[in-house]
Amino acid sequence: MVYKRYGGSGKFTPQQLVIMDKQNKVNNILRKESEKISERKEVKNKVSITISDNKSYEIIQYTSHTVHVWLNGEYVGDRNNKKHLREIAEYVNINIFNGNGNQKNTRTIGDDIIKYLKAAE
Numbered sequence: 001m002v003y004k005r006y007g008g009s010g011k012f013t014p015q016q017l018v019i020m021d022k023q024n025k026v027n028n029i030l031r032k033e034s035e036k037i038s039e040r041k042e043v044k045n046k047v048s049i050t051i052s053d054n055k056s057y058e059i060i061q062y063t064s065h066t067v068h069v070w071l072n073g074e075y076v077g078d079r080n081n082k083k084h085l086r087e088i089a090e091y092v093n094i095n096i097f098n099g100n101g102n103q104k105n106t107r108t109i110g111d112d113i114i115k116y117l118k119a120a121e
Helices: 014-040 081-091 106-120
Strands: 043-052 055-062 065-071
Touching: 014 055, 043 081, 043 106, 055 081, 055 106, 065 081, 065 106
Parallel strands: none
Antiparallel strands: 043 055, 055 065
């Protein structure tokens, strides 16, 4: 059995069409992730704080409300943002628990720290 490409002149087997379909799905996922990243790049707020001789932090909040933490000029990584935000919150005496007694999420802790530091400027 032979299949024609949509509008093209190539001939494809069913296995090739399945591979092409999977590649299209992967490309769509990558495109969506790329859009998320570009959306995240618009900086809304940026603050800095030094909590010791060897720990200088920069906290960046994007228009999507995502918060990234940089330690001594290097990004701490997506899985470490909250850990460092907790350390900063403890240093500036910001509560990391909400009214229900649950831990605040990364965006909320980051937003609280940014508001605190901007007010202290």
